[in-house]
Amino acid sequence: MAAVVGTRELSRPAVVALQTLTVAACYYAAGRLGLLRRLVVEGAVFTPIWPPTGVAVAALLIFGLRAWLGIAIGALLVVMSFGPPQPTVIGLVAGNTAAPVCAYLMLRGLGFRIDLSRLRDGLAVVFLGALGSMLISASAGVGMLVLTGKLAADSFGPVWLAWWVGDAMGVLLVTPVILMLYGVRLPLRPRRWKEGVALVLAACVIVPVATNSPISLLFLVYPLLIWAALRFQHGGSVLCALFASVLATVAATDGVGPFKDMSDTALMIKLQAFNGSMALTALLLAAVITEQRNTRRSVERACQDLVQVLEHLTAGNSPPLPPRLDDGGRGPRNEAP
Template sequence: MAGHTGVRALRLRVPGDLGRTAAAVVLVGAAYYLGARLGLSLSLVERNVTPLWPPSGIALAAFLILGRKMWPGVALAALAVNLPISTGPVPALLTAVGNTLAPLVAAIVLERIGFRRQLDRLRDALAIVFLGALASMTISATIGAVTLTVSKGTHGLAGAWVVWWTGDAMGVLAVAPFLLCIPLFWELEPWPAARWLEAGVILALTIVLMWWTTRTDVPLLFLVLPLLGWAAWRLQLRGAAPAALIASLIATWSATHDLGPFRGKSLLGQMLSLQAFDATVALTSFFLAALVTERMGFARALMAAAADLEERVKDRTAELKTTNDQLRREIDQRHETQQQLTREEAKTRREHQIAETLQRNLLPDRMPDIPGLVVAARYVPATADLHVGGDWYDVIQLRDGLIGLVIGDVAGHGLQAAAAMAQLRMAVRAYAVHDPAPAAVMRKLHRLARELPMAEMVTLLYVLYDPDTGTVRFTNAGHPPALLIDNESTQYLDGGLAPPLGVLAHGDYAEATQRLRPGATLLLYTDGLVEKRALSIQDGLDRLLAAVSDAEWPDLDALCDHLLSSLPETGKVADDIALVALRPLALAGMPLSLDVPADARMLFQVRHALRRWLRESGVNARDAGEIAIACGEACSNVVRHAYGASPGDLHVEALLVDGSVQLTVRDHGRWRRPADRGGGLGLTLINGLSDSVDIDSDTAGTTVLIRRNVVVGDEK
């Protein structure tokens, strides 16, 4: 029953649609016929060649506003107009075909190039002048002029063609924009009374000025151009089109009656002058109106964009404030658990963490110097998009010598992706400082991603490396797997997998563990390195594996450059590429040499690198511990006394020679006198833990040489 009701409703609607279409066709035909009678009253050649043919503009406007289905009304009206003035039905039919075909072709061409009937762009004004009027009307002029000269046996084909083409083109230029502007009076914002008064003044002045300039032999038609510019500037198309139509009608009437500046000229000369004037009127009116409308549209769009940007900035500021409050609570909890720190140290660390959280929203400027490790990274933005992307990476130095590696990808580009990237990057650092375990960090990031209004998908790979044990623990939230490059076994680390952040309501994250021996390389990357159009992601992973396996890479920077130059398409990066590589150095069997800033924050890195070198060199655990304490005291003295407030560097070197460890701590500063700096307990401790201590101090710096006999190979 419902199906029958739908069919009945459809049958009831169809006649209404057909009736409205038929009524529109009749109205278009009537308008065409009346316009034709007006145009024929201005004919110059025979009875059917006129310098202004309004029906061409009427037909084009009807096709653009009501659709090409109006062609029957145009064709029948054209035939009705041409039958009485033609030598027979065949010439009349041919002429009607040309009169119908020209505006129909013009409408099709304009629709194909995206023409807007509002004429609110400069390209629309150019299109209706050059394509709709000057080019398309050659069809009707050619068909009509040839038919006229053949049927009547005349020889003025060139003159007839010029007048015919002029009439059709002027009909489009003068009439079509006027008809196209009529719907704008109820489609656009209504005019106030003052604007209507201004429009009336402009039209009245146009009529008076055109009437006067066409009655004098002095060529003063150009005086109307400022009025047309005034109409276009103040009223746009709704004022420029009527003014241009009035100017063209009066000028055409004067040309047909041999008045004013058209007096005494030949037919061709009159048409050229009239064509030049009408073209100038159209260019001045419609081009300026379109240009003003386009500029006003740009201004409105710019104001709307500015308002939208201001609103988005307010929203982002509120989101960042919420995030900062949450991070401050996390930092406060962490400080409460660190009772060994003084209140001032806790305050300084908290302020530093907050400043880092607020300010660091871009990629790191340089990789940290970590003793015993080599780290390299690269970031290449997509070449097709100049905007900031969502790929990012970070290397985080944590307590107890742990190193955190993180790489992530926020889908999309622009402000939203960059803001999400900055928030997540700051959150990873804060969470890792509080609890560096991969699963714990990922769970907190998942909750953060669920709370923030992120429309983008976020993938992230977090790796925790322990230099003391040589192991990596990692969790992967939907990111491409890390690649372990090792001569013994090069493989992808596909454990610890989970969906991207924030996708599921409850995130369940597990850790995986992998041994990273000295000399092996761990490579983290984003999907831009392995994804390529028309290839699957597995093909990209296979290509990456082949690229790192084709040679040995003793230098990490060379490896990164090789991957960036060989994997993406030449000269094209379809998506952002970020990669970071970490390699522990093989310390056993060679001297240990460390150059680090003389900064207290670097002391635990030096201590862990020395412990690792002693362990890999086979030094007894007890000896290794006491040597590390002595080295720490010597390095602490450099940090406290060698440079004062100015920055400096610290060099540590260790050798294993004939059962003894020779440890050298060198600086290039100028120490204060013992009476000024006080203390001395550090040197006493160093002497107590060493077999011999030599101190050499001069203007070039201070060198402390510590020797300690050790037991190699005994772990007791």
């Protein structure tokens, strides 16, 4: 027994260290991926979607509060990739770590379920995990740039808004996908694989056309989201939303399609309005449908149990009486009442 306990005590720090390194690596990789597409607002460069925030919130929901160290290490690596360490590093790392931790604490306090099977879970991700908590990272990051003189004070508002929306989009689009993949259990037995293939083919045709056509056809994405949510719940809707958002961001940063010949501010507003409304539609619609289906299944199971009880009663097979307390524990008597 002592050897077993000793092995467990030694393995726990190793597991925590491995989880920390995994979170840090995923955060850094997501950061480098997000930096591939940038926009400029008031002379400041920002990313329309900042995937590391989604990775950080998902890691905390999966591994718990101990994942904060991996988030801090990953944020430090991303900031240092821009150049040698500067005084702004402390504020940026602190803000990018505190915001996901705050999101996790608020979600846990509400009894959040990572399967997103209830409407309240979807609303919590939107208003607490994304819009609420990311105020911290945006305020800390932009405030540090203003304090160090790297950003003019009169540019604080537009840059802060762009920073906040980019971090929030990372939570809305990336966190549900990671949580969905975490809940997948092998082997997969898709029941509607033909319809799934048809949805993928439709998305591969409609989304590139909508995001690259000079005519504003972005509305064509919403029927795909509704189809995916109705038939495949979160698994289909969040993947479809992420795919459409990535292609829209590529088109916006390239200045093509419906984003051609637009000012930086107008382009940012149009892109983030599309990404935000699409993410909200995918997340909340899938949550409503999943909750309704779970409620219907619970009612069906209750009805089946009731039918079995009624059949048992009508057949005259009542359950045996429990032993009487005054018979010395010898069991029920077959005497008439």
